[in-house]
Amino acid sequence: MPRKQIAQFEVPYLQILDAQGQIDPQLDPQLPTDELLRIYRWMVLARATDQRMLKLQRQGRIGTFGPSTGQEAISVAAACAMGDDDWFVGAFRELGGRLVRGEPLTSPYLFYNGYEEGNLQPESSRQRLLPINIIVASQCLHAVGIGYALKYRQERAAAVAFMGDGATSEGDFHEALNFAAVWQAPVVFISQNNQWAISMPREQQTRSQTLAQKGIAYEMPSIQIDGNDALACYVAVREALQRAYDGGGPTFIEAVTYRLMMHTTADDPGRYRTSAEEDEWWQQEPLGRLRTYLTAKKIWDDDQEEALQTEIKAEVDQAVVEFEAMGNFLPDIPFDHVYGTRHASIEQQRREFLTNLEQEAGDA
């Protein structure tokens, strides 16, 4: 037998709106005006919330958190492309997408101020928004199981899982992609390749030329997109969802973006990257280019922008006021949720805890 090629692969790339906000007319998805403005508004709200949280953290009013400034396009566009029946399975840098899915605006503050109440979804929502997931890549497998369940129940829906670039090195990531492909589960995997896993640059995280090609190894349609281009994000996720709904199985999307801020507020990027690099990526951030496009399309102008900024500032202010007015955090709540039913030894420890708490109040 001669040596021969038995398989060949290609990695497609999609960008619709370039860094200057110029659209490729051939690729223009012709989204309706209200959908475009909806995407833009959520991105602006996410940025404003993120920046307010940064301030509050510096003032000691919330704890450590990982900002998502610069990465608004992918999670917001994905969430806007998703249907109500789809599941949002995030990591921890999808603030915008979470808000789109109905997370109360006070929740991020609560979560990052150390209260599980920040994970509570409103009763009215269908609760298909999983809490923030910190253990890198572990959530990818949950999305696979959810996808399997949706398929089993014959629901026309999918699970959308987010992870970072570093996550693609974890075993859980590879196991998830393999399971999803083997089961042909309706899952959309979105890797936010923001170039840095804390201090580890993308090119040292993996020798692979693209992250997208990792999906190809598991025999699933895979694509690299400009993750700062909200239109490309929207189109790619919509196509992947459609495929999933139609029984075409999972998709892997590498969304190329950049973490403009620190990993978390406990991190100092000055130790491992240059501000010149950050400046360069600021030129490509997603909000400005979308605004340029909306303006060129004559569906947005400076007055509308000013009104939106004022409105969103008020909304963020209000959320902070509401968050800081919340005070009724019962100390023994953790005892309520160890198990689904009460257990005598846990209840005995609750009594002991409350007695200790009372006595400790006297110590102070």
Add this chain to the structure above:
Amino acid sequence: MPKLNMVQAINLGLAQEMARDDSVIVMGEDVGVDGGVFRVTDQLIEKFGAERVLDTPLAESAILGSAIGMALAGLRPVAEMQFSGFSYLMLAQWEGHASRYRARTLGQFTVPLVVRMPFGGGVRALEHHSESREAYYAHTPGSKVLIPSGPRNARALIVAAIRDPDPVVFMEPKHSYRAFREEVPEAEEVGKIGKAQLVQEGNDLTVISWGAMMRPTRKAVAAVTEQRGAGIEVIDLLTIAPMDAGAVVASVTKTGRCVVVQEAPRSFSVASEIIALLNDEALLYLEAPVKRLTGYDVVTPYFGREKSYIPTVGRIVRGIEETLDF
């Protein structure tokens, strides 16, 4: 002698061992250029180069698994788990290989390696960054588990861990990382694995603790001593496994009363093991039930509620008094 905090002291121990033995390799997420998220490995990459200080891709199982291979081949890797809460991804490699290579090959293959991991609460950290799960590792035969309580013993024990012929889990109480400084000699100091430290002698009661709980424990002991003039013996366990049973039993046999203070949940814990040991070896010397002052058997709450779930000085004082008065 320079006064160092625990971060600097462990860094000193690592640097000295790396200088002394070129088989020592430091590896983990962000341990190189960034110097570790807590800066424990600060400057090591500048001093020893990127071949000996490996910034690894993000994969805990791969970090330990490859460290096992290095150890089998004669290196002495010191691997970092960025937080103990992420170490469970490598538990299969620990339980399945690191802890049992010696036993399964009747001593022909050994894996002298160290896994360092910050653990414990009280620093207003995010989920999975606050737990105390020393019992997981201590429960696995073949594992050595060390928990320093201050800069000086941290330095001495990291050196001992690196030189030890067996795999060691080195759990660093992050609440103590920068909490205080101690004089740490430049000259070599090698801790003794398997030896507890008798911190203070006394005849009326023994208090046993380790890690970050040593500080509130010592404050509580000082308060009770001052108020009541009781003679309280204090033991800092330092090695969780294999435990210094001799020191524990000798002390409680003398005092007849014992209080164990731990941050970890109560059930199936190190405190439970100490009580079982005393039941085996010192029951007839006891004049009061051995008291456990511990965390509760709940999922560690986010930091908004966390503080009241960690034993306080006041709670330890009351526990000691109740045991003295029994």
